[in-house]
Amino acid sequence: MPVDQIPNFINGEWKNSAAAEFLDIRNPATAETIARMPLSLTAETGQVVAAADRAYQEWRLVPVTERIQYLFRLKHLLEADLEDLARTITLECGKTLDESRGELRRGIENVETACGIPALMQGQISQDIARGIDEMMIRQPLGVVCAITPFNFPAMIPLWFLPYAIACGNTFILKPSDRTPLTMRKIFGLLEKTGIPKGVASLINGGRQVVEALVDHPKISAVSLVGSTAVAKAVYARAAANGKRAQCQGGAKNPIVVLPDADMEMVAKIAADSSFGCAGQRCLAASLAVTVGEAKKTFTRAFVDMAKSRKVGYGLDQGVEMGPVITAESRSRVASLIERGAKDGGKLMLDGRGVKVKGYEKGYFLGPTILQDLPPESEAAQTEIFGPVVAVISVPKIEEAIALINRGRYGNMACLFTTNGSAARKFRSEVETGNVGINLGVAAPIAFFPFSGWKESFFGDLHAQGRHAVEFYTQTKVVIERWPKEWTRKF
Numbered sequence: 079m080p081v082d083q084i085p086n087f088i089n090g091e092w093k094n095s096a097a098a099e100f101l102d103i104r105n106p107a108t109a110e111t112i113a114r115m116p117l118s119l120t121a122e123t124g125q126v127v128a129a130a131d132r133a134y135q136e137w138r139l140v141p142v143t144e145r146i147q148y149l150f151r152l153k154h155l156l157e158a159d160l161e162d163l164a165r166t167i168t169l170e171c172g173k174t175l176d177e178s179r180g181e182l183r184r185g186i187e188n189v190e191t192a193c194g195i196p197a198l199m200q201g202q203i204s205q206d207i208a209r210g211i212d213e214m215m216i217r218q219p220l221g222v223v224c225a226i227t228p229f230n231f232p233a234m235i236p237l238w239f240l241p242y243a244i245a246c247g248n249t250f251i252l253k254p255s256d257r258t259p260l261t262m263r264k265i266f267g268l269l270e271k272t273g274i275p276k277g278v279a280s281l282i283n284g285g286r287q288v289v290e291a292l293v294d295h296p297k298i299s300a301v302s303l304v305g306s307t308a309v310a311k312a313v314y315a316r317a318a319a320n321g322k323r324a325q326c327q328g329g330a331k332n333p334i335v336v337l338p339d340a341d342m343e344m345v346a347k348i349a350a351d352s353s354f355g356c357a358g359q360r361c362l363a364a365s366l367a368v369t370v371g372e373a374k375k376t377f378t379r380a381f382v383d384m385a386k387s388r389k390v391g392y393g394l395d396q397g398v399e400m401g402p403v404i405t406a407e408s409r410s411r412v413a414s415l416i417e418r419g420a421k422d423g424g425k426l427m428l429d430g431r432g433v434k435v436k437g438y439e440k441g442y443f444l445g446p447t448i449l450q451d452l453p454p455e456s457e458a459a460q461t462e463i464f465g466p467v468v469a470v471i472s473v474p475k476i477e478e479a480i481a482l483i484n485r486g487r488y489g490n491m492a493c494l495f496t497t498n499g500s501a502a503r504k505f506r507s508e509v510e511t512g513n514v515g516i517n518l519g520v521a522a523p524i525a526f527f528p529f530s531g532w533k534e535s536f537f538g539d540l541h542a543q544g545r546h547a548v549e550f551y552t553q554t555k556v557v558i559e560r561w562p563k564e565w566t567r568k569f
C-alpha cells in the first residue's frame with residue numbers, strides 16, 4: 079500500500095518538501111511503514127524562517143488578549159480529537175493508549191497555562207524613583223523562535239513550547255522528531271482550524287541539516303531542544319556561538335531510593351510504573367533503584383514480582399501495560415547493554431530479551447529487565463539505557479545513596495520512598511537533581527512549574543513550562559521617563 083509523504087506547514091500552507099531523501103516512519107509494534115518523512119532542505123528552512131519573520135511583524139502587534147483566543151480554540155479542538163490523537167501517538171511511538179491519553183492531557187495543561195499569559199507577562203512600574211521620574215520594565219517578544227523535539231512525547235513536548243511562544247507574541251517553528259512526526263502534523267491541522275494568521279506557527283520535517291540551518295539562521299532568536307545529552311550539548315553550544323538564547327534538555331539516568339521503612343507493596347507498584355511505563359522511554363523513567371539496608375531483600379522481591387506481571391503487547395490492544403521500544407536499532411542497543419551489565423557482574427533477576435508478542439512477531443518488544451548488584455561504576459549503571467531496564471544497587475545508609483546520585487553526570491530526577499519525614503527533608507535538600515519526588519515514581523512538574531533538569535540533563539537557565547517559559551520567550555525593556563511638573567499645562 080502506498081504511504082503518505084508528510085508535508086511541511088509553511089506560511090499557513092501544507093507543502094510537500096522537494097527533499098531527495100526520506101525516512102520511513104514505522105509502527106514499532108508491527109514494523110510496518112506508516113509514512114515517509116522528508117529530510118527537508120536548507121533552502122526550505124530559509125523559506126519557513128522568512129515566512130515566520132514576515133508574520134512576526136504583524137503578530138507582535140496583536141493584543142495579547144486576542145492572541146490567546148487561538149489557544150482557547152486549540153484547547154477545545156485538542157479535547158474533541160483526543161482519542162484520534164492518542165491513537166496516532168500509539169501508532170507512531172508504541173506506548174499504550176492510556177499512556178498516549180495521559181501525554182495529551184499533560185500537553186493540553188500547557189495550552190491552558192499559556193492562556194494566562196496576559197497576566198504572566200505583565201511588567202512592573204515604580205513611580206517617582208526621583209523627582210518627576212518613573213521607571214518601568216516591560217516584556218516584549220523575541221521574534222522568530224524554534225523548537226526541536228524528541229520521539230518519546232510527540233505531542234506533549236512540542237506543547238511545552240508552542241503555546242507560550244506564540245502567546246508571548248513570537249512566531250514559532252517546530253522541527254518534530256524524525257521518528258514520530260505524525261502527531262504534530264495532526265495538531266498543526268487543528269491549529270490551522272483555529273484561524274491563526276499565516277506564518278505564526280510553522281512545521282518543518284527533517285533531521286540534523288534542518289536543525290543546524292535553524293540554529294544558524296540570523297532571524298532565529300531563540301532555540302529550544304529536547305533530546306539526548308550529546309545533541310542537547312552540541313545544539314546549546316552552536317546556539318551560544320551564534321549569540322542566541324537557548325534551553326536544551328538532555329538525557330537522564332533517574333534513581334529511586336528505597337528506605338527499609340517504606341510501604342514495599344506501594345513502592346513496588348509505583349517503581350514498576352516508573353521504570354516500565356512507556357517501555358522505559360520516559361526522560362523521568364526510574365532506571366536505578368538504590369535500596370538502603372534491609373530494603374534490598376524486601377523491595378527487590380516485590381519489584382521483580384510486579385515487573386513479571388506486566389503485560390507486554392501492542393499499545394492499541396486492551397489490557398496491554400507496556401508497548402515496544404521505538405526502533406529495531408534501539409532494541410538491539412538495549413539488549414547489548416543488558417548483556418554488558420550481566421558480564422560486568424549484574425545478576426539478571428528478570429531478563430526481557432526473549433519476550434515475543436503473539437501476532438506481532440516483527441515488533442520491537444523487550445520485556446521488563448532487572449539487574450541486581452550491578453557495580454555502580456559499570457557502563458549499564460552509568461549510561462542512559464532508555465528501555466525497560468533497571469539496575470538495583472544496595473547501600474547501607476541514605477548518605478551513601480545521596481552521594482551515589484550526586485556523583486552521576488545527569489540531574490533530571492531523583493525519588494525517595496520512606497515514611498520518615500526527616501529523611502525526606504534531608505533528601506529534598508541534598509540531592510542534586512532538578513526534579514525530586516517523595517513517595518512518587520515520576521516527578522513530572524505540572525504545567526505551571528518549570529521542568530527543572532540539572533547537570534547534563536539541561537543546558538541553559540530558563541526551563542520549559544510556566545513562568546520560566548514566559549521569561550524565556552520575552553525580553554525585558556526598562557524605560558525611565560522624566561516628566562517635570564513645570565511642563566504641566568493648565569487645560
Ligand code: NAD
Pocket residue numbers: 226227228229230231253254255256284285286289290304305306307309310313327328329330360361462464490529531535
Ligand atoms: P535525539 O537526541 O536523537 O533527537 C532529538 C531531536 O534532535 C530530534 O528532533 C532529532 O531529529 C534532532 N537531532 C538528532 N541528532 C541531531 C544532531 N546531531 N544535530 C542536531 N539535531 C539532531 O533524541 P531522541 O532519541 O529523539 O529522544 C530521546 C532522548 O531525549 C533521551 O535521551 C531522553 O532522555 C531525552 N529526553 C529528555 C527530556 C528532558 O526533559 N530532559 C524529555 C524527553 C526526552
